[in-house]
Amino acid sequence: MTKVQARTASGFNEYSPSEQIEFNRLMDIIRGVYEKYGFAPLDTPVLELSEVLLAKGGGETEQQVYRFTRGSNDLTMRYDLTVPLARYVAEHEPTLVFPFRRYQIGKVYRAERAQAGRFREFYQCDIDVIGSLSAVIDAEFPAIINEIFSQFGFGEFTVRINDRRVLNGFFEGIGLASSSRDVLRIIDKMEKISRDELVDELRKAGLDDQQVDSVLRFTSITGSNDAVISQLRELEISSEQLDEGIAKLEALIRALRVMEVPESRFKVDLKIARGLDYYTGTVYETVLDDYPEVGSVCSGGRYDDLASYYTDTSLPGVGISIGLSRLFYKLREAGVIVPVSQSPAGLVVMPIDEAQIASSVAIAATLRKAGIATMLYTEPDKVNKKMKYADRMGFDFVVLVGARELESGNVSVRNMRTRTSAVIPVAELTGYVSA
Amino acid sequence: MTKVQARTASGFNEYSPSEQIEFNRLMDIIRGVYEKYGFAPLDTPVLELSEVLLAKGGGETEQQVYRFTRGSNDLTMRYDLTVPLARYVAEHEPTLVFPFRRYQIGKVYRAERAQAGRFREFYQCDIDVIGSLSAVIDAEFPAIINEIFSQFGFGEFTVRINDRRVLNGFFEGIGLASSSRDVLRIIDKMEKISRDELVDELRKAGLDDQQVDSVLRFTSITGSNDAVISQLRELEISSEQLDEGIAKLEALIRALRVMEVPESRFKVDLKIARGLDYYTGTVYETVLDDYPEVGSVCSGGRYDDLASYYTDTSLPGVGISIGLSRLFYKLREAGVIVPVSQSPAGLVVMPIDEAQIASSVAIAATLRKAGIATMLYTEPDKVNKKMKYADRMGFDFVVLVGARELESGNVSVRNMRTRTSAVIPVAELTGYVSA
Numbered sequence: 001m002t003k004v005q006a007r008t009a010s011g012f013n014e015y016s017p018s019e020q021i022e023f024n025r026l027m028d029i030i031r032g033v034y035e036k037y038g039f040a041p042l043d044t045p046v047l048e049l050s051e052v053l054l055a056k057g058g059g060e061t062e063q064q065v066y067r068f069t070r071g072s073n074d075l076t077m078r079y080d081l082t083v084p085l086a087r088y089v090a091e092h093e094p095t096l097v098f099p100f101r102r103y104q105i106g107k108v109y110r111a112e113r114a115q116a117g118r119f120r121e122f123y124q125c126d127i128d129v130i131g132s133l134s135a136v137i138d139a140e141f142p143a144i145i146n147e148i149f150s151q152f153g154f155g156e157f158t159v160r161i162n163d164r165r166v167l168n169g170f171f172e173g174i175g176l177a178s179s180s181r182d183v184l185r186i187i188d189k190m191e192k193i194s195r196d197e198l199v200d201e202l203r204k205a206g207l208d209d210q211q212v213d214s215v216l217r218f219t220s221i222t223g224s225n226d227a228v229i230s231q232l233r234e235l236e237i238s239s240e241q242l243d244e245g246i247a248k249l250e251a252l253i254r255a256l257r258v259m260e261v262p263e264s265r266f267k268v269d270l271k272i273a274r275g276l277d278y279y280t281g282t283v284y285e286t287v288l289d290d291y292p293e294v295g296s297v298c299s300g301g302r303y304d305d306l307a308s309y310y311t312d313t314s315l316p317g318v319g320i321s322i323g324l325s326r327l328f329y330k331l332r333e334a335g336v337i338v339p340v341s342q343s344p345a346g347l348v349v350m351p352i353d354e355a356q357i358a359s360s361v362a363i364a365a366t367l368r369k370a371g372i373a374t375m376l377y378t379e380p381d382k383v384n385k386k387m388k389y390a391d392r393m394g395f396d397f398v399v400l401v402g403a404r405e406l407e408s409g410n411v412s413v414r415n416m417r418t419r420t421s422a423v424i425p426v427a428e429l430t431g432y433v434s435a
Numbered sequence: 436m437t438k439v440q441a442r443t444a445s446g447f448n449e450y451s452p453s454e455q456i457e458f459n460r461l462m463d464i465i466r467g468v469y470e471k472y473g474f475a476p477l478d479t480p481v482l483e484l485s486e487v488l489l490a491k492g493g494g495e496t497e498q499q500v501y502r503f504t505r506g507s508n509d510l511t512m513r514y515d516l517t518v519p520l521a522r523y524v525a526e527h528e529p530t531l532v533f534p535f536r537r538y539q540i541g542k543v544y545r546a547e548r549a550q551a552g553r554f555r556e557f558y559q560c561d562i563d564v565i566g567s568l569s570a571v572i573d574a575e576f577p578a579i580i581n582e583i584f585s586q587f588g589f590g591e592f593t594v595r596i597n598d599r600r601v602l603n604g605f606f607e608g609i610g611l612a613s614s615s616r617d618v619l620r621i622i623d624k625m626e627k628i629s630r631d632e633l634v635d636e637l638r639k640a641g642l643d644d645q646q647v648d649s650v651l652r653f654t655s656i657t658g659s660n661d662a663v664i665s666q667l668r669e670l671e672i673s674s675e676q677l678d679e680g681i682a683k684l685e686a687l688i689r690a691l692r693v694m695e696v697p698e699s700r701f702k703v704d705l706k707i708a709r710g711l712d713y714y715t716g717t718v719y720e721t722v723l724d725d726y727p728e729v730g731s732v733c734s735g736g737r738y739d740d741l742a743s744y745y746t747d748t749s750l751p752g753v754g755i756s757i758g759l760s761r762l763f764y765k766l767r768e769a770g771v772i773v774p775v776s777q778s779p780a781g782l783v784v785m786p787i788d789e790a791q792i793a794s795s796v797a798i799a800a801t802l803r804k805a806g807i808a809t810m811l812y813t814e815p816d817k818v819n820k821k822m823k824y825a826d827r828m829g830f831d832f833v834v835l836v837g838a839r840e841l842e843s844g845n846v847s848v849r850n851m852r853t854r855t856s857a858v859i860p861v862a863e864l865t866g867y868v869s870a
Contacts, residue, residue: 003744006487006742008480014478020475020477035808038809040453040456040779041456044449092451111505111506121482133814258797343475368472372471373472
């Protein structure tokens with residue numbers, strides 16, 4: 001028989017068992033925290049009607065989708081989880097209970113040019129609250145990020161927070177409402193260019209000396225969260241929008257303190273804008289303090305209108321997304337994520353020879369009944385080969401069931417981390433391995 | 436702005452939040468048991484190269500796949516989880532540790548004619564052990580099914596077990612080895628036709644009187660597991676394959692007893708064949724005793740060769756698959772699955788008015804820190820509307836934070852199941868709602 005070479009398509013990633021165990025551990029942390037904050041699961045189809053999924057239209061997106069026809073259906077694979085959410089909420093609006101909190105963890109598809117760390121199939125982990133204008137809700141997102149990244153254990157991290165109303169109000173107040181998009185674009189790259197280049201670009205965008213000066217003053221506001229707020233107030237720029245933005249930021253900071261999110265982990269940063277069109281209120285970005293090169297690992301914000309291309313109903317919301325596949329890739333590359341075990345079971349039960357198979361089966365059954373994930377290894381191999389298997393798999397314990405020990409009701413337990421062995425009564429095994 | 440009608444493509448299912456919570460509960464049970472038995476997670480891409488995914492070729496399958504080209508890639512969406520497993524094992528064989536145990540829970544895609552309960556996107560939940568010939572391993576599958584369906588709580592169920600070597604050996608022994616496929620096909624439908632029709636069909640297939648008689652005797656073997664085994668022995672048909680099959684079935688039964696799987700839940704049934712080509716050893720089917728119309732909810736068996744179209748390496752294995760989407764659909768239709776809650780949080784914290792928002796945020800934070808999934812509701816609604824929200828959401832408890840109670844360090848807790856309220860000290864709230 002002619003063989004086909006077993007391989008995946010370029011840009012499509014899959015993990016080894018040990019990597020997948022680690023990836024799932026992170027995904028479980030995310031899901032656990034999302035659920036603890038009352039977000040309900042949603043699982044929309046991967047394939048949707050192109051007419052619906054691409055209703056918003058335009059942009060790079062449309063060039064990057066996997067789209068095809070099948071029979072009379074023009075179908076597209078989802079490229080994010082936001083458009084499916086918009087479609088879902090618009091479709092089921094009469095039966096949903098608002099504010100509607102949902103999380104969705106799922107794969108999305110983009111036919112991007114394949115390159116290291118860029119995948120054509122990758123996970124997004126989204127939460128959104130739709131239909132709430134309560135400012136307290138905006139504070140739940142940094143609190144959620146705080147819990148998730150604390151549990152991840154990749155060191156310290158900072159949630160950078162801003163409010164689009166602060167930005168827009170500021171521009172409005174200095175007479176730049178109409179060119180705010182251009183100025184935002186310039187501010188966005190200010191960390192990469194010199195001060196002189198910045199001034200030059202702002203002048204080219206048509207700003208007069210006073211406006212340039214205001215922008216420089218505004219973007220140089222730093223310090224503690226309280227310091228940033230008071231410097232914002234000291235600008236004495238007259239703009240209702242700016243005042244509202246400052247008030248919302250203050251409320252957010254207050255709520256985060258009530259939630260006991262460590263002050264070092266959230267930081268008002270006036271340079272954060274998160275794109276130009278979608279967000280209208282609070283915006284978030286998250287950076288790992290020790291791995292800034294990874295970029296933002298969790299971003300989002302507040303928007304006025306989730307689904308205007310499906311419905312006239314106004315659907316304001318707030319949401320964030322964790323790009324888990326990319327985060328995993330980067331931290332795996334950096335040697336921060338180091339998978340250890342090939343099995344979700346921490347131990348393996350092995351008969352020394354065939355005569356102890358039944359006893360081994362019984363011992364494994366007892367351990368599993370006690371809720372202990374257990375592997376049973378009954379291959380007719382020599383003990384040497386069995387131990388090599390256990391080593392490669394990365395078990396914590398090997399329970400060796402031998403004739404001699406069994407006679408006195410014992411088994412031999414090898415701790416694979418400490419490389420020590422002990423003879424343990426079968427009746428005490430469950431306690432021993434779960435200690 | 437012209438609106439696009441928000442809708443999904445025909446045959447693509449999605450759940451309401453309360454259904455999804457219930458679906459996930461079942462999926463978590465499956466995953467939990469799979470992991471307890473030491474199966475490692477695998478998550479292969481949804482899109483694969485058509486040349487690879489369709490290497491096996493032939494059959495209905497190829498007509499039903501979603502296949503398209505993008506750039507120079509001819510891609511197909513996976514239609515099951517077995518072919519991706521075969522590809523994965525063949526591709527990574529040198530680095531995998533055998534026996535290789537993996538589970539995969541994921542969506543698969545088939546462009547079938549859309550009809551009630553038939554989906555074009557649905558979940559399969561598969562486990563396989565690759566590279567083990569140990570008969571004990573075959574017993575782990577009914578033990579796993581036993582644990583999963585016990586936890587599901589859909590009443591009693593039976594794992595029907597057979598061994599293809601018993602069937603093949605029997606046919607060989609009565610001189611029907613060459614026409615065994617035809618006879619199997621007839622046996623397969625014997626529950627739907629009369630005895631006379633059966634005899635008629637067997638004669639048409641070329642069986643002589645003695646052979647028809649043997650087949651009738653064979654297929655009428657019933658009774659306890661021990662009774663079936665002894666009747667099989669009493670057939671006194673000379674076939675090594677039959678003898679091996681009987682011995683394997685006996686070993687399987689013995690192991691299941693050692694594992695303390697209730698005898699009522701596994702039953703040797705000589706009529707089970709599970710298709711004609713793939714399986715070569717043990718075969719399994721599972722039926723819900725109270726809902727036989729659902730058909731088999733978990734099937735599988737032992738095969739000699741997982742990946743012959745990719746590799747010359749012999750890769751024998753055993754596996755089962757749970758068709759969770761179909762099972763969920765059927766039991767939801769039958770009123771067995773009745774979703775209750777719209778939120779993974781069992782309780783909601785609500786300020787009576789704005790002045791108690793900060794206290795409510797603090798109380799919710801304390802509950803969440805204690806690991807209690809908590810919803811925070813801070814919309815500026817009247818209490819009536821708030822309670823209506825809580826009712827629709829299906830919470831167990833509503834924690835109402837009011838000025839008067841707060842003054843003395845209390846909150847009002849309404850139990851939504853018993854429709855009673857109690858005033859509880861804030862400091863005792865965590866204990867109260869987790870009791």
